[in-house]
Amino acid sequence: MYKILLRENSQTRVIQTQGQQSLLEILRNEDYSIYAPCGGKGRCGKCLVDIKGEGKVLACNYYPAGDIEVILPAKEEAQILATQTAYLEDFPPAHSRQLLHPDAYGAAIDLGTTTIVCYFVHLASGRIVKISSWMNPQTAYGADVISRISYCQENPGGLKLLQKILTESINKEFNSFLSEMKAGKQQIQETVIAGNTTMLHILLGYNPEPLALAPFTPAFTAQQVHKAENSSLLLHPLGRLITLPCISAYVGSDIVAGLAVLKVPLQHYLFLDIGTNGEMALVKGEEIFTCATAAGPAFEGAGLSSGMPALKGAIAAFESPSNYKVIGDVRPVGICGSGVIDSVAWLRRNHLMDESGLIQQDFEIYPGIQITQADIREIQLAKSAIYSGIKILLKRAGLNFQELEALFLAGGLGNYIHIPSAVEIGLLPAELKDKTFAVGNSAGIGALQFLRSEVFANKVDRVIQQSQYIELSDDEDFALEFAMNMDFLK
Ligand code: FES
Structure with missing residues (x-):
């Protein structure tokens, strides 16, 4: 039986272990949440903790073999992306439910x-x-x-x-x-x-x-x-x-919920939530075509050597090596999706990356924070999956880019993303560059309207009735589109 002294900010705690579990499992069992994008498979390199006298180790690969002192990373605060935007409808409260308490x-x-x-x-x-x-x-x-x-x-x-x-x-x-x-x-x-x-x-x-x-x-x-x-x-x-x-x-x-709460007097538009899974919908009048791409979590910062979610310390915008923005205005500790998109666009613009995505050397943005060749490959897969998903939706709906009136971006990345950079790397279509708008947390605002107003439930029902789903893994054109959209073309 070994003792583990856990230090988190100014607090300490001692726990016991028999040494058969990884430190990640031990910490999870004790309700400490360690960011572990690969799920403890030893691949992402993100579950770092500091062991006194030994330095930084991957918690998922570390099996205590004696008493140790662990210094845990500071807890990350989620960034609130919650505000109502002009693109989302606000329903007046109207519900017939019986209240079980005057202040329910x-x-x-x-x-x-x-x-x-x-x-x-x-x-x-x-x-x-x-x-x-x-x-x-x-x-x-x-x-x-x-x-x-x-x-x-x-x-x-x-x-x-x-x-x-x-x-x-x-x-x-x-x-x-x-x-x-x-x-x-x-x-x-x-x-x-x-x-x-x-x-x-x-x-x-x-x-x-x-x-x-x-x-x-x-x-x-x-x-x-x-x-x-x-x-x-x-x-x-x-x-x-x-x-x-x-x-x-x-x-x-x-x-x-996002489609139901959108307040846009348009006929033809795209709705895209990049997130960890690239879900998207194309509205064509009364019809809605939907699909999801296996884009992976690269734009959430996972799977990249210096990637992290959009939390304090993340480089969220990059204009040049001397001009970048860090969430919380602190020393940078990693880079999130919007920062990665900006950085890759900058590399291409400055001829440090060729059209196939090849770079001569890893690009260091800040000491210890870099974009590697492997990162660029991850970004290529993700951006091609999303762009190709959009192309397939257009094909199945019988529309072209010129016929679309807008592209609405939902979720956190949609809010942070610098649209010209996303267009430059081929994640978003150039034809819609001036018609792309961030709508904020449409899923949360949709749930909120459902709670407030019975009328909103009808809108949700309509979205379900109008929607059809296209399974991209069965789609005959998707593989070709995916291969064709991998490069970084000007
Ligand atoms: S969780 Fe340990 S390397 Fe990914």
């Missing part, structure tokens, strides 16, 4: 793979009382949905564990909100959640494994309504948990 509250949640945003609403008035955001604790088990599904496949009890840490993190926010409001323990009457199909499966305890295997059949796509007693969430005993409907295994209710 509701929670509208955008359940993201990386971050979770929660809007607490006073149900009688429809007023937003608080907005919270935090890292999805499952990031300690992998950056993207595929690594979370693998964890469920490879570990007996894996699904239960991922479900438990997720519901516990939501309940923790509920508790802190209720104590701030000096409200009773069970004053949250209704919770509405929008998220990708995998996140919703794990939240509700459904086996997500079929989502990773052809023919990619979800256990459910329809709206789910659970009574409080079946939800694991801290709700009023007569309250309910509602998850919004999905379209397919990889086009989730985050896209459905």
